[in-house]
Amino acid sequence: MNVARNVAGEVTADGRTLGGTLMDLRNITLRFGGVTAIKDISFDIREGEIRAIIGPNGAGKSSMLNVISGFYNPQEGEVWFRGDRRGPMRPYQVARLGIARTFQNIALFDGMSVLDNIMTGRLTHTRSGLLDQAIWWGKAQREENAHREKVEEIIDFLEIQRIRKTPVGRLPYGLKKRVELARALAAEPKLLLLDEPMAGMNVEEKEDMSRYILDVNDEFGTTVALIEHDMGVVMDLSDRVVVMDYGRKIGDGTPSEVRNNQAVIDAYLGVAHD
């Protein structure tokens, strides 16, 4: 079956036009030995939206993101991306499909400059192979320049011009997070996955990051799926929210729907057992 659940063009009550289904996760179950990290979860991500996955610690949010990005392959369930069912894949193959990600504990190439780090994001777009580069030096150079232009655009966009030649290892935490976002953006992803983009940041940095995420979504039209702990941020940023608890989905909807969902309130505030 090759049917997307939603088609583009549907208009919401508040007047926004929704995109078609970009990614559809159907009945995903993920186990590690005897531990079930994700139990039978289904949800979709629509083109152009900001989709958040929230939940208490250990709810399985990061596992979910790792399923989407191919770091884990679920034992059960189907992953559909752009109308095609995706078989078990390795992370680099998923990246080549146009899904870029950042990590909870920043994963950058510390020995390389900011510019080189972001350039690695362009690897999925490079056409010329090793031999081409050796033989057609000029052509490869032109391609390199085109990539460089794109990367400079992103550097301007994220306002990191001043540090572009700095080795990443020397940067403070907040800037590293931004460089990681830049690297993911350089791939011009169809789907951008952010694993706690604001973890460990102060209020000001959080505001900056929120603005960047909104701008990315707005200006590039990039679909974003993110995990975040800061409720305020999530509610402000996202179009729709999936709520997980103990590996199960307990809520799914717009921020206001989720906020009024009794199961969600119970999960976050605890239930009185009497």
Add this chain to the structure above:
Amino acid sequence: MPDQVFFALEVMVNGLMVGVMYALVALGFVLIFKASGIFNYAQGVMALFAALTLVGIQQGQVPFAHLINAIFGTDIHHFGWQVPALLAIVLTVLVMIGLAVLIERIVLKHLVNQEPIILFMATIGLAYFLEGVGDLMWGSDIKVMDVGLPQGISDSIDRATFDWFGYGFFIDRLDIAASIIAALLVAALIVFSQYTREGRALRAVADDHQAALSVGISLRFIWVLVWSIAGFVALVAGIMWGAKSGVQFSLSLIALKALPVLMLGGFTSIPGAIVGGLIIGMGEKLFEFIVGPLVGGATENWFAYVLALLFLVFRPQGLFGEKIIERV
């Protein structure tokens, strides 16, 4: 100037050139260590294997001749043709790439995410395996490496320096060729790692596997690539050392000389491997020249290791290695 000074200078220049050869071997270690954190014990044996294969192909030897003869009762040893040196080198490069693919498929693939010590053990196994296969394929007799590299003392340098200084420098033309080839090799490696996308991917993998995967880099491809390059460097080292001292088992022991070079230069630095090689090459020759007569000679056998030991005590990360910072 007295001849004594010129002689010391001559010793130094010769030492530098030997150092280049050490650096060549050390380079193979550094490449693999940087990209995958594996200390490849088999690097020396790879040089031997590459040299054996090159000579074997060039002389038209039948691979596994002894094995074939023993099983089928035949008596074949040679195809009866000679392969031109350049073609033989190209074929050997292909064999080394094939070897890299096999190593990845059969060994590394199954050891992903294992401790470095386990990978190290695997390379020890690989070393013995390759040594055996090399013997089985091409026989264990000593072979002569002849790919058209210049040999013998350079007359023109001897004459020129005699005209200028009144003292003729004896410099082996093979050493000069080796230095030039090594310089070209290093330049090519630097261009590769800095300016090609595979080079950038390689540096990325060296830094962080997860992040590399997330930008679409296939680790397996990079490992095949890096082992192929290390195989190529091993071939170059094998050719040089083979031309100098014959292709035989002892060729694999040059790896032992690479160890002190690595300790001096640091395991993760390409310039370090080169400078380390030069220092050890020059140091051991000069030490033998100056201190040797006082202690009865034969200092070349241990000088490098003592120097390495001193470095281990006082500067364990080497001259160019990444500083080791332990967080408490």
